[in-house]
Structures are given as structure tokens and as C-alpha cells.
Amino acid sequence: MNFFKQKLNYIRQYFSNILRPWSKQYSFSNRRQQVFQQAHSKIFQNHAFYRNLLLIGILSSYYHKQIVQCIEDDQIQKARKTIEIQINKMKKEFGTQMAAFPEIKYTTRGNWYVMEFIVDQRNCDLFQLFITAVTTLEKKDKSVFVFKNMQTAKDGNMLTLQIDFEEKKEKQNGRVYNKGTICVTGEMISDRPGFKFSIEKTEEISETDMEAVINVYRTAIQPQQHSFVKDRMKAAPNQFGSSDPKNQSKQKSQRDQQKERTDAINKLEELGVSVFLPDAKQINLDWDYLAGYEQQKRDIEDTVLLALQYPEIYDQITAATRMKQEPNRPKAVLFEGPPGTGKTTSAKIIAQQVSIPLIYMPLESIMSKYYGEAEKKFADLWEATKMLGKSIIFIDEIDAIAGTRDSEMHEASRRILSTLLRKIDSFESSSDVLLVCATNRKQDLDPAMLSRIDMSIKFEKPDVHSRQAIFKRYAKHLSEDQLRQLAENSENLSGRNISDICKDAERRWASKLIRKLVDQTVPDVDQYIEALHNRKYQNLA
Ligand SMILES: Nc1ncnc2c1ncn2[C@@H]1O[C@H](COP(=O)(O)OP(=O)(O)O)[C@@H](O)[C@H]1O
Ligand SMILES: [Mg+2]
Known part of the structure; x- marks a missing residue:
């Protein structure tokens, strides 16, 4: 052979x-x-x-x-082996359903080695691929990496971006110049999102070249690390697969679904709604972020989080207990309590914990933005939301509307809220949408609306122990005694007030440091006490 x-x-x-x-x-x-x-x-x-x-x-x-x-070249064999190992690792990391893992083609053209694969330009930033490739290649130790030129060419719809580089390598028998090209080419039409990415090299495929391919591949397929869901949803059309079989047409191609989701998110954003994605990388957002409030956390965990995570268990129970099959999972939850007590933060934590997009609807701004046609806009919002599949709709500060003097607007918002609740009611058998409302003034809410709320979670102002815990979150360097002293002096303050006081103390300390009035890097307890008094004096607290 x-x-x-x-x-x-x-x-x-x-x-x-x-x-x-x-x-x-x-x-x-x-x-x-x-x-x-x-x-x-x-x-x-x-x-x-x-x-x-x-x-x-x-x-x-x-x-x-x-x-x-x-007949495959040794270099190619080695590259294929090394790169495949890394891709298998990525498959484990992201899960195979997460995104398509394109096949890498390894070929030779003359004395050029070519490694290429198709990327979906909707999932990744093509320019970022270049940056990833160049920054990896520049790292070569025993060689000098030089950009030769960058070209773009457009022929009809075909777009090509190409960077040529040269790499000087010292070898025993003298200097060798390796040439290389990084190239992205594809059609600029929306129904053909595939772009070809290639790295070509003369002479050899070095370890760094392989590393560049691996890094670019990872950049191309991995979910985007934005807290906005848009980009990530584009990358991972099936991640939040709709659990409603009616919505889920098996025949629908992945591309259609993907497009539908992207459209839905664009539409939602156009309508003034933000879509937040629970992002694994955003480590701050778990229950530890909110100090104290143990009972509330527990209530949310028991009734909301678990129901979202294990809907089938809840259904199993009702299947056995009820004459008529009906779900007992909460569909509408109210967070009530004074401002700054962590209601909005809790909703974001929930979304994070169950990996479900959170549709954040600041009702007041939507209402005033579309004054007069709010109901029609709301219907659009609802349609777009349904297309997203499983999601949490969070209507923040509904009281801002409830308390408004403008009776016309008040009336419209009341109608909208009850429409929304009726829609949620009609979603009987589905666990697709959880509505969470937050209010500072429960007493102002419409009784018809209140009756549709499955459960209400109260966020009181923190007691002295919780205040101490909150101070500790924002001033961890203070001793327990000092923290207690601050907590005892901050009666009636909310978590937000406390976080603001700590920020204020830090800023004032920074200016003292700059003016060389102090030399310790962290504020002392007196600085915090001063900030506390200032705040009380300004009547902000
Ligand atoms: N228990 C708490 N622990 C730590 N920080 C808190 C706490 N409660 C409130 N905060 C701070 O206050 C900010 C505002 O909270 P938020 O969730 O917006 O309150 P609400 O929606 O109830 O008005 C939070 O971002 C956080 O920094
Ligand atoms: Mg809030």
C-alpha cells in the first residue's frame, strides 16, 4: 500500500x-x-x-x-486528529442539540494546505472570526507574523474578505517564509446564511494554525455571550424549544424556526420590550445576590421555579387528584412590596435559574409610547411572545399605571392587564408562559385582576438582620460589629437605599484617596455612617 x-x-x-x-x-x-x-x-x-x-x-x-x-498528507492527518478532539470536547460542552457543528474540510491545493468550514453568518460575527484567527496566529513564539494585506471583493451577491499574512520562521537551514490566507466568503442574501471560512497555509500546518482553526470554530458555533437573548437565540434555535405541540410543527425546518424566533425578538424589541436571556456566564445573578429574604426565596423556589423546571411532576399529581385534568402550576404571580426591595432582581434571577427568556415589559413606557393604540400593540406583543415558546413575561411596576391620574390611560391599561390575564387563563394546558407582575401598591390594583393571580409574594422592607446582611454584600471588609451598627442606624431603608449608600461612601472615599487625604484603599465605617446620615438629611431615604 x-x-x-x-x-x-x-x-x-x-x-x-x-x-x-x-x-x-x-x-x-x-x-x-x-x-x-x-x-x-x-x-x-x-x-x-x-x-x-x-x-x-x-x-x-x-x-x-x-x-x-x-494519501492524505501527514500534516493534514495530524491536524484532523488534533482538531477533531477539540470539536468533540465542544460537543460535550455545548451539547449536540445546541448548534450545528459544521464539518471541517482538509485539502491541499498545490503546496497550500486548506482547512475550511461553513459558518452561519446569523449566528456569529464574521469580523470576530477574523480577529480570533489573527490574534491566535500572532501568538506564534518562534516566528514573526506580518499582515500582508486585507482585501474585500464583491461580485454580485458574493462577498469575500481576505487577509494575507506571512510568517517568518527560523529553522536550522535558514529562514523560511510561510504564507497564509484567512478568508471568509459567502452570499449576502438572507436565505443563504452559510459563509465559508478558510485558513490556508503554505509549507506546514503548525500547532498555532490548528489552534487558530479551533478558536475560530469555537467562536463561530458557540452561543453568543450577550445578556440580550437575540443573538443567542439565533445561535441556538432549539434551546428553548416550544413545549406547546400545537406551535411546534415538526416539518418546519430549523431555519424557519430560527427565523421566526429572530423575528419575534426583533418585533418585541421594536415594541419597547427587552428580552433577557439567563446567561450562564453572568455569575452574579443567583439568589446569593439578594441578601436576606430567605422566606421569599423559598416561596419562589417552591412554587415558581420548581413548577417551571419540573412541570411534569406537577401534572402527574393533578392527574391523580383531579376529576378533570387541569394544571396547578402557577400562571400568574405577583411580587408586591415597596420600591427597591428586590422584586425586579428576583424576576431576573428566576429567568436565570430556569434558563427561560424573560420578557421585560415596563408597562408604563409601553403604554405611553403607544398612547391610544396600546391595545393593538399589546396584541402584537402577545403574538411575538407566543412565538418565543416558553417564557416569563415580567410586567414591572404596574402600579405606575394603576395610580395614574389620566383616567383614559388608566382605563386602557386596566383593560390590557385583564386581557393579558384572560389570555393566560386560556392557556390552561400549557406551561409556556408565566406572568410575573410587580407592584408597589397592591391596594390600587383591580380586584378582577387580583383574583386571577395564583400567588402573591410580599417583599417587605428588610429587618435589622437583613439590613446587616445587605450591608455585608456591599461592604464586605467591615466587621460584623460595624455592619450591625450600620444596620441599626438604617431603619426603614430598602435594599436599594443601602446599596446606594455604599456606592456613595465608595465614591467619596475615592475622591479622598485622589486628594491624598487618606491612604487606606477601602472606606472606613465612619465614611458609611456619614453617607447614611447624608442620605437621611437629604430625605432620600
Ligand atoms: N436584599 C438585597 N440584597 C442586596 N441588594 C439588594 C437587595 N434588595 C435590593 N437590592 C439592591 O437594590 C437594587 C434594586 O432592586 P430591585 O430588584 O430593582 O427592586 P424593586 O424591583 O423591588 O424596586 C438591586 O439591584 C440591588 O442592587
Ligand atoms: Mg423594580
Whole structure:
């Protein structure tokens, strides 16, 4: 087999040099000339070769794949092996359903090694791919990396971006110049989102080249790390797969679903609503972020979080207890309590914990933005929300509306809220949408609306122990005694007030540091007490 392998290698080198596409683009390097001549002489000096060629022809039609593999260049074999290992790791990390893992093609064109794969331009920032490639390649230690030029070409819809580079490498037998190209090319039309990314190199595929391919691949497929759901949803169309079988058309292609979601998110954002994605990287947002409030956390965990995470268990219970199958999962939850007590934060934590997008609807701004046509806009909002599948709708500060003097607006918002609740009611059998409302003034809410709320969670102003815990969150360097002193002096303050006081103390301390009035880097307890008194004095608390 070695014999065939060698011959085939010569043929490959020979033909790829003659028939090389893009020959205009690349110069005929010295090494390529050598390879070409060597291949030429080896083929034509040996007559026995023709017999072998015939044999190979026959064999190759049977064992095409094996032969292609067996003539595969050592460099390519090594690269394929190394890169595949990393891709398998990514599959484990992101889960195979997360995104498509494109196949990498490894080929040679003349003395160029080519590694290429298709990326979905809707999922990744093409320019970021370049940056990833360049920053990885620049890291080569024993070589000098130089940009030669960057070209863009547009031919009809085809767009090509290309960076040429050169890499100077010191070897025992002198300096070697390796050339390379990073290229992205594809059609700029929305229904063909595939762009080809390629890295091409002369002479060798180095460890760094492989690393560049791996890094670019990772950048291309991994979910985007934005807290806004938009980009990530584009990347991961199935991550929040709708659990409503009616919405889920099996025949619908992944691309359609993806497009639908993107459209839905765009629509929602257009309507003044933010969509937040629970982002694994945003480590701050778990229950630890809110100090104290243990009972509230527990209530939310028991009734909301678990119901969202394990709907089937709740359904199993009702299936056994009820004459008529009906869910007992909460569909509408109210967070009530004075401002700054962590209601909005809790809703964000819930979304984070169950990996469900949170549709944040500041009702007042929507109402005033679309004054007069709010109900129609609301219908659009609702449609777009449904397209997202499983989600939490969070209507913040509904009291701002309830308390408004403008009776027309008040009336419209009341109608909207009851429409919303009725819609949620009609969603009987589905666990798709959880409505969370937050209010500072429960007493102002419409009784019809209140009756539809499954449960209400009270966020009181923190007691002295909670205040101490909250101070500790924002001033961890103080001793327990000092924290207690602050807590005892801050009766009636909310968590937000406390966080503001600590920020204020820090800022004032920073200015003292700059003016060299103090030398300790963290504010002392007196600074906090001063901030506390200032706040009381300003009547802000
Ligand atoms: N228990 C708490 N622990 C730590 N920080 C808190 C706490 N309660 C409130 N805060 C701070 O106050 C800010 C405002 O809270 P938020 O959730 O917006 O309150 P609400 O929605 O009830 O008005 C939070 O971002 C947080 O910094
Ligand atoms: Mg709030």
C-alpha cells in the first residue's frame, strides 16, 4: 500500500499544480516548483507506473474513501486528529442539540494546505472570526507574523474578505517564509446564511494554525455571550424549544424556526420590550445576590421555579387528584412590596435559574409610547411572545399605571392587564408562559385582576438582620460589629437605599484617596455612617 500511496501522492502533487484553481491569485513558489518537478520526473521515468495507475484506477473506484484517506498528507492527518478532539470536547460542552457543528474540510491545493468550514453568518460575527484567527496566529513564539494585506471583493451577491499574512520562521537551514490566507466568503442574501471560512497555509500546518482553526470554530458555533437573548437565540434555535405541540410543527425546518424566533425578538424589541436571556456566564445573578429574604426565596423556589423546571411532576399529581385534568402550576404571580426591595432582581434571577427568556415589559413606557393604540400593540406583543415558546413575561411596576391620574390611560391599561390575564387563563394546558407582575401598591390594583393571580409574594422592607446582611454584600471588609451598627442606624431603608449608600461612601472615599487625604484603599465605617446620615438629611431615604 505504501507504494500506491507514494505514487498517488506524486499524481496529486502533479495535477494539483497544473490544475490549480486560483492560480492567478497565488504565486508559483519555489517549493511548489520543486514539488512539481519532482512529481513530474517520478511519474514519467517509471513505466511500471502506468500499470499501477490502471490498478489504482480500478481499486480507487471501489475503495475511494480509504485511498483518499491513505494519501492524505501527514500534516493534514495530524491536524484532523488534533482538531477533531477539540470539536468533540465542544460537543460535550455545548451539547449536540445546541448548534450545528459544521464539518471541517482538509485539502491541499498545490503546496497550500486548506482547512475550511461553513459558518452561519446569523449566528456569529464574521469580523470576530477574523480577529480570533489573527490574534491566535500572532501568538506564534518562534516566528514573526506580518499582515500582508486585507482585501474585500464583491461580485454580485458574493462577498469575500481576505487577509494575507506571512510568517517568518527560523529553522536550522535558514529562514523560511510561510504564507497564509484567512478568508471568509459567502452570499449576502438572507436565505443563504452559510459563509465559508478558510485558513490556508503554505509549507506546514503548525500547532498555532490548528489552534487558530479551533478558536475560530469555537467562536463561530458557540452561543453568543450577550445578556440580550437575540443573538443567542439565533445561535441556538432549539434551546428553548416550544413545549406547546400545537406551535411546534415538526416539518418546519430549523431555519424557519430560527427565523421566526429572530423575528419575534426583533418585533418585541421594536415594541419597547427587552428580552433577557439567563446567561450562564453572568455569575452574579443567583439568589446569593439578594441578601436576606430567605422566606421569599423559598416561596419562589417552591412554587415558581420548581413548577417551571419540573412541570411534569406537577401534572402527574393533578392527574391523580383531579376529576378533570387541569394544571396547578402557577400562571400568574405577583411580587408586591415597596420600591427597591428586590422584586425586579428576583424576576431576573428566576429567568436565570430556569434558563427561560424573560420578557421585560415596563408597562408604563409601553403604554405611553403607544398612547391610544396600546391595545393593538399589546396584541402584537402577545403574538411575538407566543412565538418565543416558553417564557416569563415580567410586567414591572404596574402600579405606575394603576395610580395614574389620566383616567383614559388608566382605563386602557386596566383593560390590557385583564386581557393579558384572560389570555393566560386560556392557556390552561400549557406551561409556556408565566406572568410575573410587580407592584408597589397592591391596594390600587383591580380586584378582577387580583383574583386571577395564583400567588402573591410580599417583599417587605428588610429587618435589622437583613439590613446587616445587605450591608455585608456591599461592604464586605467591615466587621460584623460595624455592619450591625450600620444596620441599626438604617431603619426603614430598602435594599436599594443601602446599596446606594455604599456606592456613595465608595465614591467619596475615592475622591479622598485622589486628594491624598487618606491612604487606606477601602472606606472606613465612619465614611458609611456619614453617607447614611447624608442620605437621611437629604430625605432620600
Ligand atoms: N436584599 C438585597 N440584597 C442586596 N441588594 C439588594 C437587595 N434588595 C435590593 N437590592 C439592591 O437594590 C437594587 C434594586 O432592586 P430591585 O430588584 O430593582 O427592586 P424593586 O424591583 O423591588 O424596586 C438591586 O439591584 C440591588 O442592587
Ligand atoms: Mg423594580
